Amino acid sequence: xxxxxxxxxxxxxxxxxxxxxxxxxxxxxxxxxxxxxxxxxxxxxxxxxxxxxxxxxxxxxxxxxxxxxxxxxxxxxxxxxxxxxxxxxxxxxxxxxxxxxxxxxxxxxxxxxxxxxxxxxxxxxxxxxxxxxxxxxxxxxxxxxxxxxxxxxxxxxxxxxxxxxxxxxxxxxxxxxxxxxxxxxxxxxxxxxxxxxxxxxxxxxxxxxxxxxxxxxxxxxxxxxxxxxxxxxxxxxxxxxxxxxxxxxxxxxxxxxxxxxxxxxxxxxxxxxxxxxxxxxxxxxxxxxxxxxxxxxxxxxxxxxxxxxx
Amino acid sequence: xxxxxxxxxxxxxxxxxxxxxxxxxxxxxxxxxxxxxxxxxxxxxxxxxxxxxxxxxxxxxxxxxxxxxxxxxxxxxxxxxxxxxxxxxxxxxxxxxxxxxxxxxxxxxxxxxxxxxxxxxxxxxxxxxxxxxxxxxxxxxxxxxxxxxxxxxxxxxxxxxxxxxxxxxxxxxxxxxxxxxxxxxxxxxxxxxxxxxxxxxxxxxxxxxxxxxxxxxxxxxxxxxxxxxxxxxxxxxxxxxxxxxxxxxxxxxxxxxxxxxxxxxxxxxxxxxxxxxxxxxxxxxxxxxxxxxxxxxxxxxxxxxxxxxxxxxxxxxxxxxxxxxxxxxxxxxxxxxxxxxxxxxxxxxxxxxxxxxxxxxxxxxxxxxxxxxxxxxxxxxxxxxxxxxxx
Ligand SMILES: Cc1ncc(C[n+]2csc(CCOP(=O)(O)OP(=O)(O)O)c2C)c(N)n1
Ligand code: SF4
Ligand SMILES: [Mg+2]
Numbered sequence: 001x002x003x004x005x006x007x008x009x010x011x012x013x014x015x016x017x018x019x020x021x022x023x024x025x026x027x028x029x030x031x032x033x034x035x036x037x038x039x040x041x042x043x044x045x046x047x048x049x050x051x052x053x054x055x056x057x058x059x060x061x062x063x064x065x066x067x068x069x070x071x072x073x074x075x076x077x078x079x080x081x082x083x084x085x086x087x088x089x090x091x092x093x094x095x096x097x098x099x100x101x102x103x104x105x106x107x108x109x110x111x112x113x114x115x116x117x118x119x120x121x122x123x124x125x126x127x128x129x130x131x132x133x134x135x136x137x138x139x140x141x142x143x144x145x146x147x148x149x150x151x152x153x154x155x156x157x158x159x160x161x162x163x164x165x166x167x168x169x170x171x172x173x174x175x176x177x178x179x180x181x182x183x184x185x186x187x188x189x190x191x192x193x194x195x196x197x198x199x200x201x202x203x204x205x206x207x208x209x210x211x212x213x214x215x216x217x218x219x220x221x222x223x224x225x226x227x228x229x230x231x232x233x234x235x236x237x238x239x240x241x242x243x244x245x246x247x248x249x250x251x252x253x254x255x256x257x258x259x260x261x262x263x264x265x266x267x268x269x270x271x272x273x274x275x276x277x278x279x280x281x282x283x284x285x286x287x288x289x290x291x292x293x294x295x296x297x298x299x300x301x302x303x304x305x306x307x308x309x310x
Numbered sequence: 311x312x313x314x315x316x317x318x319x320x321x322x323x324x325x326x327x328x329x330x331x332x333x334x335x336x337x338x339x340x341x342x343x344x345x346x347x348x349x350x351x352x353x354x355x356x357x358x359x360x361x362x363x364x365x366x367x368x369x370x371x372x373x374x375x376x377x378x379x380x381x382x383x384x385x386x387x388x389x390x391x392x393x394x395x396x397x398x399x400x401x402x403x404x405x406x407x408x409x410x411x412x413x414x415x416x417x418x419x420x421x422x423x424x425x426x427x428x429x430x431x432x433x434x435x436x437x438x439x440x441x442x443x444x445x446x447x448x449x450x451x452x453x454x455x456x457x458x459x460x461x462x463x464x465x466x467x468x469x470x471x472x473x474x475x476x477x478x479x480x481x482x483x484x485x486x487x488x489x490x491x492x493x494x495x496x497x498x499x500x501x502x503x504x505x506x507x508x509x510x511x512x513x514x515x516x517x518x519x520x521x522x523x524x525x526x527x528x529x530x531x532x533x534x535x536x537x538x539x540x541x542x543x544x545x546x547x548x549x550x551x552x553x554x555x556x557x558x559x560x561x562x563x564x565x566x567x568x569x570x571x572x573x574x575x576x577x578x579x580x581x582x583x584x585x586x587x588x589x590x591x592x593x594x595x596x597x598x599x600x601x602x603x604x605x606x607x608x609x610x611x612x613x614x615x616x617x618x619x620x621x622x623x624x625x626x627x628x629x630x631x632x633x634x635x636x637x638x639x640x641x642x643x644x645x646x647x648x649x650x651x652x653x654x655x656x657x658x659x660x661x662x663x664x665x666x667x668x669x670x671x672x673x674x675x676x677x678x679x680x681x682x683x684x685x686x687x688x689x690x691x692x693x694x695x696x697x698x699x700x701x
Pocket of ligand 3: 111112113139143
């Protein structure tokens with residue numbers, strides 16, 4: 001049912017594009033798709049503060065731009081702070097009557113590196129201060145812009161250019177940082193995970209985030225065929241498998257209350273997800289089992305939170 | 311009538327920020343800048359000023375917030391010192407590259423290590439080339455005045471650059487001085503609300519902060535260089551307008567008993583006042599010395615400096631920072647560059663003095679001049695040393 005709704009309901013979306021076609025992302029880039037959907041959901045009355053990273057580089061080679069909404073790139077690690085400044089600037093200018101009163105949504109956008117690693121301090125500061133803005137992390141699980149280096153959001157076992165699979169190490173040796181939980185720990189009103197393979201779910205969450213007063217955090221899994229060593233035409237499928245295997249569950253945390261949006265009574269084995277990606281090719285059966293056990297455990301924990309509500 | 315009141319210079323700076331109707335203040339505490347932020351948060355908390363005040367989680371974010379708010383068209387302010395400035399260094403280049411007229415007061419302090427909270431100019435010299443207009447002030451009144459001067463200049467559409475007011479930490483930030491406060495109506499006339507050329511707003515979507523390939527980057531750098539150099543007439547014009555309003559006229563380079571002097575001290579910042587005492591003493595002894603004080607550090611006033619110094623035989627340049635492993639002090643480098651092309655030019659002897667708050671008294675200037683004159687006489691015409699080091 002969910003499946004069908006997603007397939008047909010997408011056609012009801014606006015035809016308008018605010019992240020214009022013609023940008024330079026790779027074929028099958030689901031990060032670009034995520035950004036495009038976020039923009040569709042928000043409409044034109046927004047200002048985007050973007051971090052350095054793939055989405056910045058593919059969209060803004062001077063003197064061209066792919067942005068039909070106000071878009072501001074400052075640096076890699078300070079997106080949340082820049083977005084704070086924009087939000088505050090708009091607020092004070094409206095209060096003083098120097099620009100007309102109107103709802104303008106401030107959006108911070110950064111990759112997993114710009115969020116979970118180098119930008120974590122600025123993000124924590126902005127969430128703690130409680131600015132009225134949306135922060136969107138498009139998580140492709142590595143520093144793709146600089147050539148597929150590991151981040152703290154890279155999954156265990158994945159081979160990247162700085163966590164290569166070699167004779168002594170089998171790729172990334174740490175477990176993926178739980179950014180959504182970190183954001184939720186700031187007691188902000190809204191946190192959600194999303195994936196462009198579930199466009200309607202993603203769009204609803206973005207709209208909710210925009211309506212909520214205060215800081216909202218969205219963590220969007222964004223398949224990157226270039227970095228994941230996957231076929232470009234499999235990006236949507238891979239996003240679905242990430243959800244169906246429990247690798248990337250879709251859930252919300254509203255005022256501290258957890259809610260699993262799509263629960264699967266039985267998860268698909270993660271092998272189905274991993275075998276389509278070159279970055280996991282080197283993994284042994286034992287390692288896959290170890291990862292499977294961890295995923296089962298984390299998913300179970302999330303289910304319990306969903307039941308308990310917190 | 312303007313009121314003259316005794317107040318701590320940091321408080322005067324904060325009062326000026328209030329009177330300048332700043333919209334957004336974002337800062338992080340660090341000695342010796344703290345009193346400015348503390349007083350500003352008080353002013354805002356008391357409702358004496360309609361501004362958004364954010365004491366954030368780092369200087370990097372403090373500057374980033376200013377960059378964001380300034381891009382929406384809000385007049386923005388921050389202040390810092392030493393380690394804080396180092397942490398925001400990356401952002402200072404971005405603020406000027408994007409031509410955002412933020413104002414920052416730097417209460418100058420030594421950069422670690424060893425850790426030291428005391429005053430010299432090593433902090434701001436690290437970001438010497440960041441593309442901001444930079445003043446060095448000599449006393450509290452100049453700090454207060456330059457808050458209005460800076461915004462009026464930076465926000466001018468022919469300028470559009472962020473501005474740093476350098477004021478020596480402790481020596482200025484923590485002393486009580488008589489400050490002549492300007493009436494609000496006069497300030498409002500001198501400094502109307504900011505009217506940005508471009509601002510982030512959905513009604514007129516713009517892209518700011520695009521990246522540049524080699525095919526276009528050099529052009530953007532040249533545009534910045536031409537604009538910052540080209541700001542000089544505006545800088546003079548704003549100072550003139552300010553002088554006409556208050557009677558206090560400022561110049562890029564100030565001279566004191568310099569016209570006929572054989573040997574000139576060249577200083578920057580608050581030590582200029584002490585140096586003038588030394589000049590008076592030496593004049594009484596019949597020595598031919600004078601003083602040249604640099605107030606405008608960027609854009610560097612090459613012409614004014616030449617006019618003030620070329621007639622002299624010796625220049626004794628006092629730096630408050632060291633370019634370690636380099637040519638000595640940064641001020642001397644600039645002075646040398648300014649006069650290098652002249653067929654007849656003075657010899658230059660360079661001291662780094664008052665490093666990390668070491669006192670520089672009038673007799674120290676006399677000792678430095680004595681030493682420099684002997685060295686130059688003996689043929690050491692390009693010498694550099696760190697003054698007063700115990701060996
Ligand atoms: C302070 C700083 N350090 C390093 C870089 C280099 N850098 C630019 S983008 C990037 C990685 C971006 O990764 P992520 O945030 O995950 O975005 P993605 O490109 O994967 O979408 C890095 C390391 C930088 N621009 N600034
Ligand atoms: S490297 Fe990955 S994230 Fe970056 S543009 Fe290509 S597909 Fe998209
Ligand atoms: Mg990434």
